[in-house]
Amino acid sequence: MxxxxxxxxxxxxxxxxxxxxxxxxxxxxxxxxxxxxxxxxxxxxxxxxxxxxxxxxxxxxxxxxxxxxxxxxxxxxxxxxxxxxxxxxxxxxxxxxxxxxxxxxxxxxxxxxxxxxxxxxxxxxxxxxxxxxxxxxxxxxxxxxxxxxxxxxxxxxxxxxxxxxxxxxxxxxxxxxxxxxxxxxxxxxxxxxxxxxxxxxxxxxxxxxxxxxxxxxxxxxxxxxxxxxxxxxxxxxxxxxxxxxxxxxxxxxxxxxxxxxxxxxxxxxxxxxxxxxxxxxxxxxxxxxxxxxxxxxxxxxxxxxxxxxxxxxxxxxxxxxxxxxxxxxxxxxxxxxxxxxEGIVKPGPSSPSQVLVAVPDETRYALARATAAQLRSRGINTELYHQADKLSKQMRYASRKGIQYVWFPPFDEEGIHEVKDMATGDQAPADPAAWGKSINPA
Amino acid sequence: MxxxxxxxxxxxxxxxxxxxxxxxxxxxxxxxxxxxxxxxxxxxxxxxxxxxxxxxxxxxxxxxxxxxxxxxxxxxxxxxxxxxxxxxxxxxxxxxxxxxxxxxxxxxxxxxxxxxxxxxxxxxxxxxxxxxxxxxxxxxxxxxxxxxxxxxxxxxxxxxxxxxxxxxxxxxxxxxxxxxxxxxxxxxxxxxxxxxxxxxxxxxxxxxxxxxxxxxxxxxxxxxxxxxxxxxxxxxxxxxxxxxxxxxxxxxxxxxxxxxxxxxxxxxxxxxxxxxxxxxxxxxxxxxxxxxxxxxxxxxxxxxxxxxxxxxxxxxxxxxxxxxxxxxxxxxxxxxxxxxxEGIVKPGPSSPSQVLVAVPDETRYALARATAAQLRSRGINTELYHQADKLSKQMRYASRKGIQYVWFPPFDEEGIHEVKDMATGDQAPADPAAWGKSINPA
Structure with missing residues (x-):
């Protein structure tokens, strides 16, 4: 400073x-x-x-x-x-x-x-x-x-x-x-x-x-x-x-x-x-x-x-x-x-991201990055969290920016991906090659 | 002046x-x-x-x-x-x-x-x-x-x-x-x-x-x-x-x-x-x-x-x-x-229109306008020619602005619409409620 x-x-x-x-x-x-x-x-x-x-x-x-x-x-x-x-x-x-x-x-x-x-x-x-x-x-x-x-x-x-x-x-x-x-x-x-x-x-x-x-x-x-x-x-x-x-x-x-x-x-x-x-x-x-x-x-x-x-x-x-x-x-x-x-225009989310891919720990960073790239290639606006950190912190970041989905990558390529809908709280397995067909376009 | x-x-x-x-x-x-x-x-x-x-x-x-x-x-x-x-x-x-x-x-x-x-x-x-x-x-x-x-x-x-x-x-x-x-x-x-x-x-x-x-x-x-x-x-x-x-x-x-x-x-x-x-x-x-x-x-x-x-x-x-x-x-x-x-950027068309709806004569103006509205409602950028005029003049206008398709409305609602592809010269009957699924998005 x-x-x-x-x-x-x-x-x-x-x-x-x-x-x-x-x-x-x-x-x-x-x-x-x-x-x-x-x-x-x-x-x-x-x-x-x-x-x-x-x-x-x-x-x-x-x-x-x-x-x-x-x-x-x-x-x-x-x-x-x-x-x-x-x-x-x-x-x-x-x-x-x-x-x-x-x-x-x-x-x-x-x-x-x-x-x-x-x-x-x-x-x-x-x-x-x-x-x-x-x-x-x-x-x-x-x-x-x-x-x-x-x-x-x-x-x-x-x-x-x-x-x-x-x-x-x-x-x-x-x-x-x-x-x-x-x-x-x-x-x-x-x-x-x-x-x-x-x-x-x-x-x-x-x-x-x-x-x-x-x-x-x-x-x-x-x-x-x-x-x-x-x-x-x-x-x-x-x-x-x-x-x-x-x-x-x-x-x-x-x-x-x-x-x-x-x-x-x-x-x-x-x-x-x-x-x-x-x-x-x-x-x-x-x-x-x-x-x-x-x-x-x-x-x-x-x-x-x-x-x-x-x-x-x-x-x-x-x-x-x-x-x-x-x-x-x-x-x-x-x-x-x-x-x-007049309060008639309602503010939107503060981020265009539809998905935040979480980085639960350093070992999963590479897979998280690959998952984010895959979602993006399918036209889904996807943010990769910038470092391994507590999941509660990453979810709070998504909430604050109005990002609806938080994605949890597995430990290895054979593992199961999961997605949490921050609006409903539901969390379910998801395939990065197919997920998201029903979400709103970016 | x-x-x-x-x-x-x-x-x-x-x-x-x-x-x-x-x-x-x-x-x-x-x-x-x-x-x-x-x-x-x-x-x-x-x-x-x-x-x-x-x-x-x-x-x-x-x-x-x-x-x-x-x-x-x-x-x-x-x-x-x-x-x-x-x-x-x-x-x-x-x-x-x-x-x-x-x-x-x-x-x-x-x-x-x-x-x-x-x-x-x-x-x-x-x-x-x-x-x-x-x-x-x-x-x-x-x-x-x-x-x-x-x-x-x-x-x-x-x-x-x-x-x-x-x-x-x-x-x-x-x-x-x-x-x-x-x-x-x-x-x-x-x-x-x-x-x-x-x-x-x-x-x-x-x-x-x-x-x-x-x-x-x-x-x-x-x-x-x-x-x-x-x-x-x-x-x-x-x-x-x-x-x-x-x-x-x-x-x-x-x-x-x-x-x-x-x-x-x-x-x-x-x-x-x-x-x-x-x-x-x-x-x-x-x-x-x-x-x-x-x-x-x-x-x-x-x-x-x-x-x-x-x-x-x-x-x-x-x-x-x-x-x-x-x-x-x-x-x-x-x-x-x-x-x-350097001439590496090639100019695009000078109009965003995909279709020009022609107005062959005054009697067909209303149907031409309705057809243009129908195409627009289906997401097709459509220009309505601004007055009844010679068709050769209307097609020349489309060519100059790089509009690929010229649409000819029929004489009455039972008649048959036709579309001309200015790139190939082909002209064929077309249904305004269904045509254009294969053209490039606007």
């Missing part, structure tokens, strides 16, 4: 870290998410953690959240000062598609599961380092509407497989909003969208006030906007409700057509899990059609657990091609951390 | 990025590595990408490689200026063990597969962002020698499963070196180790020169040091060769005992894959016993592909407990990038 002054290790605010038994669950989640993405034919892409600042800033609005990289002792090279950590996976993906345009097959369908970094003030549901799970489709000139329905179906399948507490995926269409506002004779529909998006935070009265004071809308316009924002429904019948408001415009027709297509396509999903909600707008200006926002039912103010939408021109800063896209993102860390904090 | 000035996307030196068909192979590698680590009972740990600088600097010697994080517009909070990106996974692991000491079961066996960052000048085999795959065992007061042999066995299994071109894992023991130099009457054995470690770069004559000029060793001492460094062997017989040099010391005896234990334990591995090599020292001062260094046989100067060793007190900066450990690390990016550059 050194006599030097200790550096006390402590958590860093906004940078989550898990014990092994919790990480085990997170890893299982990540595996499931990846499985579903691949089941639908999305390929994996990873990009560097950094982009040059010009790329990160090409969308303009997040500059003070970006972390930039510097050397402790800068050697005079200025190049690194231009690097920033990515704050989402959409901008890096747009850059990736533009850069590798000639090597990709379109429509290009990728998933990307990576950490992102934001220099925000940490608070519940907001981290400085967190893992996002994104899928996007990007194509030349047009995105078939098939994807407007397939993406929420994929995310639905994932959220279902993860057995999360009650949630909904809310769906809207920016063309419906914009077309409706245009039909009302409003000259700046985007300004209305930006204000209407705050309805969660400031309520209908707050929105009405801003529409009047900031945009000088007439009472009839304000009232129609609020009527629209209050429409919610679990199927395409919301379209009739919207039409009943008596507003028309070509863009509105287009949006309603798209919205009813999506709701119809998803009508086989459990009722209430996908909801058309005309109040959601997704603040980001680049969405142009279908938009998505998932929420926990019991924690409506916790923030979205997934979100996304259709955009016309995300790579336009990087390449002179028309590359529209559609994407959704699961906020893995936000969801996972909440469910850990 | 926007008219704004384009930000030309370009690779960032030292930050590798792969096309989907290459990423597919990297992902398969990562899966295999993880499988083997878990097969031996190591649990997964991930730590934040950052540590406070005091933690990163506690080993002192890498300060100018550390990237620190800053905000584009600092809001006056000074706390973030103290964060640096981790440059390896050993220091974060030591901090993790100290911080969570009371929640872990010892010996604590973890693997950690993460990116690390070093502000180095990029060159062949050296990256600024790269993925390391580490396993370590850490324990209170003592590490059983069982692990000195188990760790290289695990890495051996991985390198074998990855089917790398010829490699060796070289093994040495710092006690042998230090004990031998002590037995020669050398007062500062660590200084000799530091110089002897350069034999790869400056040759035996260069080492002899430095031992004479810098350490004032006598010719007999220099000659014995060089004799030792030239000993290599594939089994425990190297111990006899070392003894023949006629040097003795208690520490040397201890080291030789450990070295022969490791070589004996690994004697079942293919001859020549694990080599006792008395010239390797691993420059880092914290190693105290067995050390490892893996190399490609055909590219001896490319740098190590894996490395590690035993250390007595890595967490000593963070906790007043005696926590020795032993670890090995695979330089995944270094290996992978080399084999991609």
């Amino acid at each position: 050194s006599d030097q002054r200790l550096v006390r290790p402590a958590p860093i605010s906004g940078f989550p870290e898990w014990l092994p038994e919790v990480r085990m669950v997170e890893q299982r989640w990540l595996d499931r998410i990846r499985d579903v993405f691949e089941r639908y034919g999305f390929c994996s892409v990873e990009t560097p953690s950094v982009e040059v600042l010009d790329v990160l800033m090409s969308k303009g609005d997040t500059s003070n959240e970006v972390y930039t990289l510097h050397r402790v002792q800068n050697d005079g090279g200025a190049s690194e000062a231009r690097l920033g950590m990515h704050f989402d996976l959409t901008v890096p993906f747009a850059r990736y598609v533009a850069q590798h345009f000639n090597s990709l097959t379109f429509p290009f369908k990728r998933y990307q599961i990576q950490r992102v970094w934001r220099g925000e003030r940490p608070q519940e549901g907001r981290f400085r380092e967190f893992t996002q799970c994104d899928i996007d489709v990007i194509n030349v000139d047009q995105i078939p509407r098939h994807f407007d329905a397939e993406l929420p179906r994929i995310i639905h399948e994932i959220l279902t497989e993860l057995e999360l507490p009650a949630w909904t995926i809310n769906i809207n269409n920016r063309k419906v909003l914009q077309g409706f506002y245009e039909g009302l004779g409003i000259s700046d529909p985007l300004a209305v969208i930006r204000i209407a998006d705050k309805i969660d935070k400031i309520g209908a009265d707050g929105v009405a006030g801003l529409l009047t004071s900031e945009l000088s809308l007439e009472p009839r316009q304000v009232s129609a906007c609020l009527d629209l924002a209050q429409i919610r429904g679990t199927d395409a019948s919301v379209v009739d409700e919207i039409r009943k408001l008596g507003v028309t415009s070509p863009l509105l027709d287009e949006g309603l057509d798209e919205l009813s297509f999506v709701m119809d396509e998803l009508s086989d999903l459990p009722s209430g899990s996908v909801v058309a909600d005309l109040s959601i707008a997704r603040g980001l200006d680049y969405y142009t059609g279908t938009v998505y926002e998932g929420k926990f039912v019991d924690w409506p103010n916790y923030g979205s657990i997934c979100s996304g939408g259709r955009y016309e021109d995300l790579a336009g800063s990087f390449i002179r091609r028309n590359l529209p896209g559609i994407g959704m993102s699961i906020g893995l860390t936000r969801i996972f951390a909440k469910l850990v904090a | 926007s008219d704004q000035r384009l930000v030309r996307p370009a690779p960032i030196s030292g930050f590798p990025e792969w096309l989907p068909e290459v990423r597919m192979v990297e992902q398969r590698w990562l899966d295999r590595i993880r499988d083997v680590f878990e097969r031996y009972g190591f649990c997964s740990v991930e730590t934040p990408s950052v540590e406070v600088l005091d933690v990163l600097m506690s080993k002192g010697d890498t300060s100018n490689e550390v990237y620190t994080l800053h905000r584009v517009q600092n809001d006056g909070g000074a706390s973030e200026a103290r964060l640096g990106m981790h440059f390896d996974l050993t220091v974060p692991f030591a901090r993790y063990v100290a911080q969570h000491f009371n929640s872990l079961t010892f010996p604590f066996k973890r693997y950690q597969i993460q990116r690390v960052w070093r502000g180095e000048r990029p060159q062949e085999g050296r990256f600024r962002e790269f993925t390391q795959c580490d396993i370590d065992v850490i324990n209170v007061d003592q590490i059983p020698r069982h692990f000195d042999a188990e760790l290289p066995r695990i890495i051996h299994e991985i390198l074998t499963e990855l089917e790398l071109p010829a490699w060796t894992i070289n093994i040495n023991n710092r006690k042998v070196l230090q004990g031998f130099y002590e037995g020669l009457g050398i007062s500062d054995p660590l200084a000799v180790i530091r110089i002897a470690d350069k034999i790869d770069k400056i040759g035996a004559d260069g080492v002899a020169g430095l031992l004479t000029s810098e350490l004032s060793l006598e010719p007999r001492q220099v000659s014995a040091c060089l004799d030792l460094a030239q000993i290599r062997g594939t089994d425990a017989s190297v111990v006899d060769e070392i003894r023949k040099l006629g040097v003795t010391s208690p520490l040397l005896d201890e080291g030789l005992d450990e070295l022969s234990f490791v070589m004996d334990e690994l004697s079942d591995l293919p001859s020549g894959s694990v080599v006792a090599d008395l010239s390797i020292a691993r420059g880092l001062d914290y190693y105290t016993g067995t050390v490892y260094e893996g190399k490609f046989v055909d590219w001896p100067n490319y740098g190590s592909i894996c490395s590690g060793g035993r250390y007595e007190d890595l967490a000593g900066s963070f906790i007043r407990r005696n926590l020795p450990g032993i670890g090995m690390s695979i330089g995944l990016t270094r290996i992978f990038a080399k084999l991609v550059a």
Whole structure:
């Protein structure tokens, strides 16, 4: 032990870290998410953690959240000062598609599961380092509407497989909003969208006030906007409700057509899990059609657990091609951390081992090692205890690590192996060449 | 398309990025590595990408490689200026063990597969962002020698499963070196180790020169040091060769005992894959016993592909407990990038889909979608073509993405499904409830 002054290790605010038994669950989640993405034919892409600042800033609005990289002792090279950590996976993906345009097959369908970094003030549901799970489709000139329905179906399948507490995926269409506002004779529909998006935070009265004071809308316009924002429904019948408001415009027709297509396509999903909600707008200006926002039912103010939408021109800063896209993102860390904090995520075992092969004494070490190797070769995760020791100590080690089976090798190759099930206490003879067919796969 | 000035996307030196068909192979590698680590009972740990600088600097010697994080517009909070990106996974692991000491079961066996960052000048085999795959065992007061042999066995299994071109894992023991130099009457054995470690770069004559000029060793001492460094062997017989040099010391005896234990334990591995090599020292001062260094046989100067060793007190900066450990690390990016550059890694398909369900016309879309869902529910990765289109176009899409089977749904539910194998050109009737039992798993 050194006599030097200790550096006390402590958590860093906004940078989550898990014990092994919790990480085990997170890893299982990540595996499931990846499985579903691949089941639908999305390929994996990873990009560097950094982009040059010009790329990160090409969308303009997040500059003070970006972390930039510097050397402790800068050697005079200025190049690194231009690097920033990515704050989402959409901008890096747009850059990736533009850069590798000639090597990709379109429509290009990728998933990307990576950490992102934001220099925000940490608070519940907001981290400085967190893992996002994104899928996007990007194509030349047009995105078939098939994807407007397939993406929420994929995310639905994932959220279902993860057995999360009650949630909904809310769906809207920016063309419906914009077309409706245009039909009302409003000259700046985007300004209305930006204000209407705050309805969660400031309520209908707050929105009405801003529409009047900031945009000088007439009472009839304000009232129609609020009527629209209050429409919610679990199927395409919301379209009739919207039409009943008596507003028309070509863009509105287009949006309603798209919205009813999506709701119809998803009508086989459990009722209430996908909801058309005309109040959601997704603040980001680049969405142009279908938009998505998932929420926990019991924690409506916790923030979205997934979100996304259709955009016309995300790579336009990087390449002179028309590359529209559609994407959704699961906020893995936000969801996972909440469910850990609520005690809903139950920690797994702290070891992936299914079997601990005991070493009762030094003479049986070689046979124990051979037995462990044999079990491993049969696909069973097997730990060999690291030295001859009291059996009670070895069994306690297995219990603490959540290893279900302890294996006792015989004294010689002719002897009989035995296995103890730590869950039931049963101990029985076992053949290392055949045992374990009924245990759960690793 | 926007008219704004384009930000030309370009690779960032030292930050590798792969096309989907290459990423597919990297992902398969990562899966295999993880499988083997878990097969031996190591649990997964991930730590934040950052540590406070005091933690990163506690080993002192890498300060100018550390990237620190800053905000584009600092809001006056000074706390973030103290964060640096981790440059390896050993220091974060030591901090993790100290911080969570009371929640872990010892010996604590973890693997950690993460990116690390070093502000180095990029060159062949050296990256600024790269993925390391580490396993370590850490324990209170003592590490059983069982692990000195188990760790290289695990890495051996991985390198074998990855089917790398010829490699060796070289093994040495710092006690042998230090004990031998002590037995020669050398007062500062660590200084000799530091110089002897350069034999790869400056040759035996260069080492002899430095031992004479810098350490004032006598010719007999220099000659014995060089004799030792030239000993290599594939089994425990190297111990006899070392003894023949006629040097003795208690520490040397201890080291030789450990070295022969490791070589004996690994004697079942293919001859020549694990080599006792008395010239390797691993420059880092914290190693105290067995050390490892893996190399490609055909590219001896490319740098190590894996490395590690035993250390007595890595967490000593963070906790007043005696926590020795032993670890090995695979330089995944270094290996992978080399084999991609050499054309040895063959790209996989650019899609994980096994089947593309075609949509020959709009009327068959619903049945195509249902068929795709049925195949997915049976564990087959299945892409649904995104719109009705010419079949030649849909088949070309499948070919380009490396999707082996194209599925043609019938006109109605009573009709006959057909599947085309794009590799052979064969087309045959198929039942979506039963087809595909013989295709490779996803």
